[in-house]
Amino acid sequence: xxxxxxxxxxxxxxxxxxxxxxxxxxxxxxxxxxxxxxxxxxxxxxxxxxxxxxxxxxxxxxxxxxxxxxxxxxxxxxxxxxxxxxxxxxxxxxxxxxxxxxxxxxxxxxx
Amino acid sequence: xxxxxxxxxxxxxxxxxxxxxxxxxxxxxxxxxxxxxxxxxxxxxxxxxxxxxxxxxxxxxxxxxxxxxxxxxxxxxxxxxxxxxxxxxxxxxxxxxxxxxxxxxxxxxxxxx
Numbered sequence: 594x595x596x597x598x599x600x601x602x603x604x605x606x607x608x609x610x611x612x613x614x615x616x617x618x619x620x621x622x623x624x625x626x627x628x629x630x631x632x633x634x635x636x637x638x639x640x641x642x643x644x645x646x647x648x649x650x651x652x653x654x655x656x657x658x659x660x661x662x663x664x665x666x667x668x669x670x671x672x673x674x675x676x677x678x679x680x681x682x683x684x685x686x687x688x689x690x691x692x693x694x695x696x697x698x699x700x701x702x703x704x
Numbered sequence: 705x706x707x708x709x710x711x712x713x714x715x716x717x718x719x720x721x722x723x724x725x726x727x728x729x730x731x732x733x734x735x736x737x738x739x740x741x742x743x744x745x746x747x748x749x750x751x752x753x754x755x756x757x758x759x760x761x762x763x764x765x766x767x768x769x770x771x772x773x774x775x776x777x778x779x780x781x782x783x784x785x786x787x788x789x790x791x792x793x794x795x796x797x798x799x800x801x802x803x804x805x806x807x808x809x810x811x812x813x814x815x816x817x
Binding site for chain 2: 623624625627629635636637638639642644682686687688689690691692694695696697
């Protein structure tokens with residue numbers, strides 16, 4: 594079945610550092626790919642998405658590019674802030690099935 | 705903006721009680737979902753529904769049931785609560801289609817004593 598693998602956390606960065614969170618997937622067909630963010634005590638919020646190969650999703654300074662050749666959708670941000678501290682989930686959706694999530698990566702940004 | 709509302713943020717119940725968790729969405733979404741989230745285990749799908757009165761089992765349906773009598777409301781029922789059902793429960797909804805994101809509520813932190 595479909596699956597998503599993302600890098601183990603936690604990830605600890607200093608403010609203004611560059612962020613990469615790796616995400617790779619296995620799927621039949623052509624899934625859509627998503628990144629969600631979960632702040633402490635809250636539900637998941639959609640951060641960005643890409644629906645076909647070579648699409649780039651972007652939001653709030655975060656970016657991710659749908660790479661079909663490497664089956665990847667890595668999340669990047671050029672300069673993280675303390676307020677970016679959260680858990681980040683990579684996910685895919687094939688057809689009208691429920692999202693398949695990675696395990697999540699906890700990011701802590703220190704001032 | 706999409707609004708998915710879960711009836712309680714925090715809930716404490718006793719072992720053996722029948723527990724109802726309610727979820728309402730205001731965007732006329734066809735699909736609705738229930739997950740539980742536990743440290744180290746990520747998000748696990750309990751049940752989902754493609755339309756009114758339809759339901760499908762997810763990965764961990766044992767000990768749970770669901771009800772969808774109206775399109776906007778999806779209820780999760782713990783038939784006889786047990787301590788291993790202490791968890792964060794998340795409801796989500798979406799339109800049909802692979803390019804449609806799921807929208808989540810703020811979650812219900814349920815404790816079974």
